[in-house]
Amino acid sequence: MFKKLTGLAIMSTALVLAACGNGEDMADESSSNGDATTVTVAVENASNPLSFTNENGELDGYEVELINLLDEAIDSYEFNIESVDAEAAQVGVDTGKYAFIGGGLFKNSEREEMYLFPEEHTGVSIIRIYTRADDDSIQTLDDLVGKTVHPVTPNGGIFNxxxxxxxxxxxxxxxxxxxxxxxxxxxxxxxxxxxSDAIVMPSNLGAEEIITELNLNVAPVEEPVQVNPTYLMLAQDQDDLKTELDKAINELRENGELSALSEKWYGEDMFQYEITE
Known part of the structure; x- marks a missing residue:
């Protein structure tokens, strides 16, 4: 299936038309795949290794490859991928510009009232404690009592x-x-x-790469603190697309392609971890 990766500066005529109106306007029935419905989807533009622009100026990353695999597995839809910031992605799925968005999103009751989510998660957010590599006194949250923990954003996931x-x-x-x-x-x-004595944060946002590049005396503790499933998030009117995504995601999980993708971008199979929530 032909892939179309588009940035904000190089939208095709079809994409501009797709940006207008509701979910029905977003679909382009005259796709290059004959009967397939073309929809526009969004990933974040600077969230390495989830999605980012690489040194060749190409959109790349875990979710980009994931969406391409889903595109290949689903005959009835074709995906145009647009890279935007997180706020624009949220607004886009709210207004019907995007059929679904990525971004390593959590599912919660508030979001489930407003959006659709596939039955299967497509990623995992692994929360770890980071300490100085020569400090083995911190291994769990219990060990953070009496320690200086790096500041966290009020009401963010780590704060909660x-x-x-x-x-x-x-x-x-x-x-x-x-x-x-x-x-x-x-x-x-x-x-x-x-x-600070410790940082609590997700490990799958390029942590190891940063530590290596800066040659820091920092390492994660062995066991994760929390393992959260992450999902693609669909506009409320995309029931048919959700059904197709459910089938395709399950297929990618069963044939090992999700695990292989995780190994490539995160250096480990994130799907080996037991979900803790």
């Missing part, structure tokens, strides 16, 4: 995780520092320099 821990352990509280966390390189540099 640490808050839940404190609610469950009233006599042994983690000191949750609130504020701007900084980019990943800044966080790991602060840990390396002793500004």
């Amino acid at each position: 995780l640490l808050t839940d821990y404190n609610e469950a352990h009233p006599d042994a509280q983690i000191d949750i520092q609130l504020g701007e966390s900084g980019n990943f390189a800044q966080r790991f540099q602060a840990l390396n320099d002793g500004v």
